Amino acid sequence: MTLLNSLTTNSRPVTRNEYGGLQIQTCLSADENNAVRSLLSRAVNADLLPEPYVERSKREFESLNHHIYDVLTSEDTVIAVVVLALSYWKDLRKERTRIQKTYFLIQCACDDGVKVTELDGRTCAKRAKNAPALGQLTRHYLGLEPVKCATPYVETRIGYKVVAKTPEGTLVSAFDGSVYKPDVWRSEAAQDDHGGGFYYYYESENLARETTRQGVTFARCVSQGKALVLCAVEVSGRMVGYDSGKRAVSRLRILEELEVVEIEDDSK
Numbered sequence: 001m002t003l004l005n006s007l008t009t010n011s012r013p014v015t016r017n018e019y020g021g022l023q024i025q026t027c028l029s030a031d032e033n034n035a036v037r038s039l040l041s042r043a044v045n046a047d048l049l050p051e052p053y054v055e056r057s058k059r060e061f062e063s064l065n066h067h068i069y070d071v072l073t074s075e076d077t078v079i080a081v082v083v084l085a086l087s088y089w090k091d092l093r094k095e096r097t098r099i100q101k102t103y104f105l106i107q108c109a110c111d112d113g114v115k116v117t118e119l120d121g122r123t124c125a126k127r128a129k130n131a132p133a134l135g136q137l138t139r140h141y142l143g144l145e146p147v148k149c150a151t152p153y154v155e156t157r158i159g160y161k162v163v164a165k166t167p168e169g170t171l172v173s174a175f176d177g178s179v180y181k182p183d184v185w186r187s188e189a190a191q192d193d194h195g196g197g198f199y200y201y202y203e204s205e206n207l208a209r210e211t212t213r214q215g216v217t218f219a220r221c222v223s224q225g226k227a228l229v230l231c232a233v234e235v236s237g238r239m240v241g242y243d244s245g246k247r248a249v250s251r252l253r254i255l256e257e258l259e260v261v262e263i264e265d266d267s268k
Contacts, residue, residue, distance in 0.1 A: 012134040020128035021067045021084065027134055028071060035078040036071055039114065043106050048116035050085050050102075061090045069103070069128045070137035080107040080138045082124070105141045117141070126150045156236040159247070160208035161200040161254070162261055164226040171254060174226055180254050190238045190248040197240060197248030200233050205258070212261045230258045 015023040024033060043049035054063045070082040087100040103119040119141060126149035131137040139145040164174040171180045180186065190197030201208050209230055237250030 013132055014134050016128065019067075020125035021069055022071070024068050024071075031076065032071065032073060032078060036068060036081055039078055039081055039106055039108065040066055040083065042112070043104075043114045043116050046114055046116075048114060049083070049104060049106065050087075058092070060092055061088075063088050069124065070131065070135065072135040072138035072142075078108070080105060080142065082106075082119070082128075082138050082141065084124075105138070107142075123149050156234050158255075159200040159233050159235055160205050160258075161231050161233045161252070162208065162212045162228050163231060163254070165229045165257075166227075171229065171231070171257070174228065180231075182254050182256075185251050185253045187237075187251050190240045190250045192240055194248070197238075197250055198235075198252040199246055199248050200235060200252060201246050205230070205232075209259075209261055213264050228261045228263070230261045232256045232258060 012027060014027045017023060022028075024036075028036065040049060044051045049066075050064055052064050052066055055061070064085060064087045067084040067086055068081060069084055071078060072080045083104050083106060085102045085104065087098075087102075089098040090096070101121055103121050103124040105117045105119055107115040107117075109115045124137075127140060127147045128137050129150035131140070131147050136145060137147055140147040162174070163171045163180055164177075165171055171182070172178060173180065186198055188196050188198060201211065212228060212230065232255045233252055234255055235247075235249040235252045239250075240248045242248075
């Protein structure tokens with residue numbers, strides 16, 4: 001423990017792939033790379049780390065590979081490694097796949113032994129993306145230097161939704177009367193067959209306006225007697241599409257009221 005406490009983060013910057021793994025050819029010397037591979041082999045031989053393999057038949061392909069996420073060194077000696085054991089299986093006939101990820105901290109121990117600890121798979125890659133220096137992530141898992149999880153990028157899209165507006169000016173669902181507060185996200189898992197989520201109707205403002213006017217967006221019994229407003233919305237998460245052009249998403253918030261929309265009187 002005295003040795004670990006004396007270690008400081010290596011100032012060597014690292015480059016990572018899109019998943020957070022090290023581009024080891026750019027940040028490790030040949031000797032360091034060999035030392036890392038030797039440490040992994042010792043962990044495999046001790047039955048503490050799954051062994052890499054590749055198997056293929058006419059029906060399926062299966063493999064397990066090691067991906068290095070960090071290396072802690074001291075005076076050219078590899079002290080510890082963070083590694084991902086990535087298991088991949090694919091049905092070659094039905095195009096089905098299965099992936100399993102398990103992260104490990106592997107440390108050198110006395111008498112040429114190794115110590116292996118399984119890490120939290122939900123956060124390891126996120127922390128790696130916030131660790132720009134070699135050894136920084138490993139020190140986090142040794143309790144020496146905290147590394148925060150990277151804030152994930154969430155893709156959003158812009159669409160259009162028609163809601164009802166109460167006499168008091170509150171925006172509500174034309175279907176169930178639930179409130180939509182401007183700029184406040186609402187969340188509900190989008191499910192197939194109208195099983196959940198928030199509906200927005202088209203990614204074309206003109207189409208949203210015209211179909212509402214024609215009575216396509218809502219059944220007339222739903223919209224009758226209500227003041228309808230076309231709004232720009234921001235959406236994210238899982239999306240379920242329908243033939244009508246309607247979509248259900250897991251997250252939605254209203255950005256802006258655009259205009260009042262009146263349904264045409266089909267009795268004329």
